[in-house]
Amino acid sequence: MNKGLLIVLSGPSGAGKGTICKAFLKENKDFILSVSATTRKPREGEIDGVNYFFITKEDFEKKIQNDEFLEYASVYGSYYGTPKSFVIENLNKGKDVILEIDIQGALQIKERYPEGVFIFIVPPSMKELRNRIEKRGTETEEAINERFSSAFNELNFASKYDYVVVNDEVNKAVKRIEAIVMAEKCKIERQKEVLNKVKEV
Amino acid sequence: MNKGLLIVLSGPSGAGKGTICKAFLKENKDFILSVSATTRKPREGEIDGVNYFFITKEDFEKKIQNDEFLEYASVYGSYYGTPKSFVIENLNKGKDVILEIDIQGALQIKERYPEGVFIFIVPPSMKELRNRIEKRGTETEEAINERFSSAFNELNFASKYDYVVVNDEVNKAVKRIEAIVMAEKCKIERQKEVLNKVKEV
Numbered sequence: 234m235n236k237g238l239l240i241v242l243s244g245p246s247g248a249g250k251g252t253i254c255k256a257f258l259k260e261n262k263d264f265i266l267s268v269s270a271t272t273r274k275p276r277e278g279e280i281d282g283v284n285y286f287f288i289t290k291e292d293f294e295k296k297i298q299n300d301e302f303l304e305y306a307s308v309y310g311s312y313y314g315t316p317k318s319f320v321i322e323n324l325n326k327g328k329d330v331i332l333e334i335d336i337q338g339a340l341q342i343k344e345r346y347p348e349g350v351f352i353f354i355v356p357p358s359m360k361e362l363r364n365r366i367e368k369r370g371t372e373t374e375e376a377i378n379e380r381f382s383s384a385f386n387e388l389n390f391a392s393k394y395d396y397v398v399v400n401d402e403v404n405k406a407v408k409r410i411e412a413i414v415m416a417e418k419c420k421i422e423r424q425k426e427v428l429n430k431v432k433e434v
Numbered sequence: 435m436n437k438g439l440l441i442v443l444s445g446p447s448g449a450g451k452g453t454i455c456k457a458f459l460k461e462n463k464d465f466i467l468s469v470s471a472t473t474r475k476p477r478e479g480e481i482d483g484v485n486y487f488f489i490t491k492e493d494f495e496k497k498i499q500n501d502e503f504l505e506y507a508s509v510y511g512s513y514y515g516t517p518k519s520f521v522i523e524n525l526n527k528g529k530d531v532i533l534e535i536d537i538q539g540a541l542q543i544k545e546r547y548p549e550g551v552f553i554f555i556v557p558p559s560m561k562e563l564r565n566r567i568e569k570r571g572t573e574t575e576e577a578i579n580e581r582f583s584s585a586f587n588e589l590n591f592a593s594k595y596d597y598v599v600v601n602d603e604v605n606k607a608v609k610r611i612e613a614i615v616m617a618e619k620c621k622i623e624r625q626k627e628v629l630n631k632v633k634e635v
Contacts, residue, residue: 353622355632388633396617397625399632409620416597416617419610421554424598431556431600432589 235426237324238417239346240264240331240410243339244354245387247362247380249400253354254333257407261414265323267332270296273311286316304334304341315342329414336390343393350417352410353394357401359385436627438525439618440547441465441532441611444540445555446588447581448563450601454555455534458608462615466524468533471497474512487517505535505542516543530615537591544594551618553611554595558602560586 242250242257258266270286272293281287288296293312296302305314315332323330334342343351356362362384366377391397396413400406417423443451443458459467471487473494482488489497494513497503506515516533524531535543544552557563563585567578592598597614601607618624 352620355629358632358634360634385633388629391625391629392622394622396620397622397628398620399628409616412613412616413620415610415613419553419597419599419614421593421595421598424592427598427600428556428589428592431559432586433559433561 234327235423236348237327237329238414239320239324239342239349240329240414241339241342241349241351242331242333242354242410243336243351243394245356245362245384246335247366247384248354248356249365249403249406250333250354252403253398253400253406253410254331256403257331257410260407261411263329265328265330267315267320267330269313270302270316271311271313273313303345304338306338317345320346336387340390340393350396350413351394352396352398352413353391354398354400354406355388355391357399359388435528436624437549438528438530439615440521440525440543440550441530441615442540442543442550442552443532443534443555443611444537444552444595446557446563446585447536448567448585449555449557450566450604450607451534451555453604454599454601454607454611455532457604458532458611461608462612464530466529466531468516468521468531470514471503471517472512472514474514504546505539507539518546521547537588541591541594551597551614552595553597553599553614554592555599555601555607556589556592558600560589 242254244250254266258264268282268286270288270293272288272290275281275285275287279285290312293314296314296316297305301317302314303317303320305312315334315338320330320332339351342349356365359381363377363381366372366380372380398406398409443455445451455467459465469483469485469487471489471494473489473491476482476486476488480486491513494515497515497517498506502518503515504518504521506513516535516539521531540552543550557566560582564578564582567573567581573581599607599610
């Protein structure tokens, strides 16, 4: 059996990777969403094992030492991480897995699982990104400027990825990711078994 | 402007690459079909520059010496070849070009234009290939056996290609090639211009 594909959606903040990931999963029910582990308290309605694996700080740090994460980070005093076993077990069962993550996380995953397919989501233009941030209306001018220049600098990481998908429209971006999945499955290195089957007379 | 894509459809004889190429072009009108040159006489209804570029033996051999072919071969005393200029000029104009060719030809093209996208078309099974050959009913048992064992050996060249597309149904095979085209266009090395455009504030 062929291993599943690991699709990593990443890109500058504000590019819309979360929206695209959700829309992709809606159309591709056979894909498994990687569930992160965190040490922060569950919010109302959040379910352990669905939204996150909620674990203690001690457990998290033990898992770090045992190299049980594909990536992890500390944000505002809480840990967040991608448990390796959940992802790898699904891939080994032939299931395709998708996850959405910031650039630092994606680069950590690439070091540990270079066979993944790394997709960089970008807004159609930085002007559009600025509009999107401003439209939310929840942030100060200073916060907007900071977010904007950080997103701008993050564009330079695109070269570390396999593909760039422009998020001009969510549906179009999802179609491009579906095409990437289909093409990756046709790649020669993933077709050895198919070829052996063809050869059976 | 980005260069166009060169899509090379190839594979063992009887896999159905000709049918797939025609069906693909019907759905993808923006693609240009590479027109081959030949020294054989035009058949009734064949138009110079559409079906083939019909040229003399002397011209063909001069072009060989001037390295004007992406590939060429001699078949039953006539030359057939893919003129480099036609393909390269279209690619440089940003047009996508497709061509369908046997394995020897594809490997010659790969040497001269490795940036091409090389797709290996295979039948769903060799049993199915044998059925297809036999159903034509035009060949002797010996000819069928020869065609079959030659196709079988040709499967070993798959590893020289980028992608394998199974021709289980023509429509499905065309969809896979369309996905490969879309994914190739999202590849990071073809997105540098897009990224520069995104950066414009």
